[in-house]
Amino acid sequence: MEDASASANWLQELLGLMGYTASVNTSLMEASPSQVASNSQNYWLEISTEGLQEQQIQRLIGQDGAVIDSLQYLANTLLNSHLPSDSNQSESHRQNHNFYTVELNGYRSKHLASLHELAEQAVQQVRETQTEFALKHLSSADRRYIHQLLESFPDIETHSQGKEPNRHLIVKLVQS
Structure with a gap:
């Protein structure tokens, strides 16, 4: 749990630099099938609301979750910075990549x-219409989450398409 403690300390220090006094609790969440294969961990970093005013909580979440999403992006980028940035990194380095989810209120x-x-709505529509469906306006973390959710549907496949900021997730039936 060394990574968990370091991640909580990092986020608590970042919040302090932003002018917020808040503690951070860390828990280990169940891994997805792809994480089990790669020894990755999924840490849930929960910012305590104790001592925060409602206005401060809303500022930390931001409009449409923009601030909390940015905190989560920073956590995932910086807390995995020990990994090489090269896309051809070795399998052993990919196995050490952890996922951090930041929660508040x-x-x-x-x-x-x-x-x-x-x-679930996308799967239902794809099955009913027999055509692919595009989920737009999702962050990369949201796309990854839906990819993982839909791995359990044997008749459904997903892939991301396009370039940021217009990248979207395609949900379609598996071609037989």
Whole structure:
């Protein structure tokens, strides 16, 4: 749990630099099938609301989750900075990549529940229409989450298409 402690300390220090006094609790979440194969961990970094005013909580979440998403992006980038940035990195280095989810006041849990619902609606539409469906305006973390969710559907496949900031997720039936 050395990574968990370091990640909580890092986020707590960053919040302090931003002018917020808040503690961070860390827990280890269940890994996806691809993470189990690669020894990656999924850490949940929960910012305590104790001592934060409602206005401060809203600022830390930001409009449409922009601030909390940025904190999560920074966590994933900086806390995995020990890895080479080369896309041809060795398998052993990829195995050490951890995933960090930043939570505050239930925002992330509600957001993930809405993504789960969106994924289920996409699967239903693809099955009914027999055509692919594009999910637009998702962050890379949201696209990864839906990819992982839909891995359990044997008749469905997903891939990302396009370039940022217009990258989107395609959901379609597996071609037989």
